[in-house]
Amino acid sequence: MGGQAAGPIPTDQHDFAIWEKRVDALMVLCSIKGFFTVDGLRRALEDMGEEAFETMTYYERWMASVNQNLIEAGVYSIEELGQRMEEVAARGDTYGDAQDG
Amino acid sequence: MPHDHHDHHDHLSPSGHPFRDDNDTPLSYWQRMEIAVRELMIEKGHVSPEEIALQIDAMDARNPANGAAVVARAWTDAEFRTRLLEDASEASREMGFDIGPMRLIAVENTADVHNLIVCTLCSCYPRNLLGLPPDWYKTRAYRSRAVIEPRAVLREFGLDLADDVQLRVHDSTADMRYIVLPARPEGTDGMDEAALAALVTRDSMIGTGLPRVP
Amino acid sequence: MADLVRVKTMMPPGHVRTPAYLRGKTGVVERVLGPFGNPEKLAYMLEADKQPLYRVRFTMREIWGEAAENPEDTLDAEIYAHWLERV
Numbered sequence: 001m002g003g004q005a006a007g008p009i010p011t012d013q014h015d016f017a018i019w020e021k022r023v024d025a026l027m028v029l030c031s032i033k034g035f036f037t038v039d040g041l042r043r044a045l046e047d048m049g050e051e052a053f054e055t056m057t058y059y060e061r062w063m064a065s066v067n068q069n070l071i072e073a074g075v076y077s078i079e080e081l082g083q084r085m086e087e088v089a090a091r092g093d094t095y096g097d098a099q100d101g
Numbered sequence: 102m103p104h105d106h107h108d109h110h111d112h113l114s115p116s117g118h119p120f121r122d123d124n125d126t127p128l129s130y131w132q133r134m135e136i137a138v139r140e141l142m143i144e145k146g147h148v149s150p151e152e153i154a155l156q157i158d159a160m161d162a163r164n165p166a167n168g169a170a171v172v173a174r175a176w177t178d179a180e181f182r183t184r185l186l187e188d189a190s191e192a193s194r195e196m197g198f199d200i201g202p203m204r205l206i207a208v209e210n211t212a213d214v215h216n217l218i219v220c221t222l223c224s225c226y227p228r229n230l231l232g233l234p235p236d237w238y239k240t241r242a243y244r245s246r247a248v249i250e251p252r253a254v255l256r257e258f259g260l261d262l263a264d265d266v267q268l269r270v271h272d273s274t275a276d277m278r279y280i281v282l283p284a285r286p287e288g289t290d291g292m293d294e295a296a297l298a299a300l301v302t303r304d305s306m307i308g309t310g311l312p313r314v315p
Numbered sequence: 316m317a318d319l320v321r322v323k324t325m326m327p328p329g330h331v332r333t334p335a336y337l338r339g340k341t342g343v344v345e346r347v348l349g350p351f352g353n354p355e356k357l358a359y360m361l362e363a364d365k366q367p368l369y370r371v372r373f374t375m376r377e378i379w380g381e382a383a384e385n386p387e388d389t390l391d392a393e394i395y396a397h398w399l400e401r402v
Contacts, residue, residue, distance in 0.1 A: 002221035003249040003336040006242040013236050025156040043330035043358035060131040076141045084137035250384045268388040275393035
């Protein structure tokens with residue numbers, strides 16, 4: 001995107017939520033352990049397209065990319081993921097409630 | 102057992118702000134995925150909760166003060182400065198910083214040259230030395246404008262470069278990461294490394310600012 | 316002696332680390348960085364050939380023309396050998 005027209009640079013800064021730090025940690029650990037490469041992470045991000053940049057936050061995009069790479073690596077299946085996400089949602093409405101007891 | 106100090110609501114983040122109280126916010130789709138993926142990875146034996154907690158702590162411990170210490174050493178030790186400019190990874194390790202496999206290049210500001218770092222393709226940043234990048238570094242606006250109108254970008258940050266200073270922009274497109282070695286401010290003779298390091302801001306090591314003056 | 320190189324103009328899809336704004340531009344080799352795994356292969360978990368990586372310096376004039384914000388300013392980028400041709 002170098003050289004494209006853009007407006008002023010937003011300077012607001014947020015502190016990272018714990019779930020974002022966990023996404024970051026998962027990303028680092030999984031690449032160290034060889035499940036995917038930094039290049040694969042970037043490639044999955046690029047494949048999400050411009051719209052993802054507009055509608056998703058930085059760590060939401062990273063979570064999507066980490067998952068895409070882990071699926072491709074065969075670490076778990078889409079079905080396993082879908083099933084587990086349903087179970088997580090059933091535990092409660094907040095991030096705190098949704099942690100395993 | 103998850104590392105439990107992150108669950109205390111009064112725990113302060115390294116920047117001194119409280120963590121967003123996300124334990125009480127409505128669960129989003131991507132948060133559900135994060136929990137699900139983390140649990141699956143742990144259950145399948147690929148990663149442990151302890152490893153995750155340690156990695157979070159390691160990343161939290163990395164912050165611009167590390168880079169500031171490297172800069173202050175370069176300002177006071179001419180031979181270290183030479184080593185830093187030749188191989189910034191080795192020089193950082195020499196000071197005891199665990200930067201992992203990161204390949205770091207230091208680029209030096211002088212009276213005639215000012216450097217600015219950007220990653221237009223994603224948002225690569227020397228995180229293993231400086232910690233996580235600021236949100237603005239990752240914005241579309243910064244990444245697209247820094248390579249075409251860097252002086253306008255700098256003015257937005259309050260830095261007005263003279264016409265006779267050449268601006269060098271570095272787009273970290275591949276395996277290297279970059280840190281700017283700012284010029285030592287006037288009026289700092291006789292200051293020790295710790296005092297000098299306190300002048301070095303994160304933005305001065307990205308190139309969007311200058312060090313503080315004493 | 317700095318070598319003159321031109322970035323190839325090809326525009327393939329997929330994961331490439333050569334920014335679009337540099338395609339077809341000519342610069343000088345600022346330093347040779349040595350061989351690195353080809354990201355175009357690594358991104359797809361394919362066995363990666365090692366490609367020499369170069370830091371190439373372009374003037375803003377070269378990239379954006381005479382209307383560049385400051386034509387004498389420069390931009391350095393790391394470009395893989397298979398994206399460069401000698402001038």
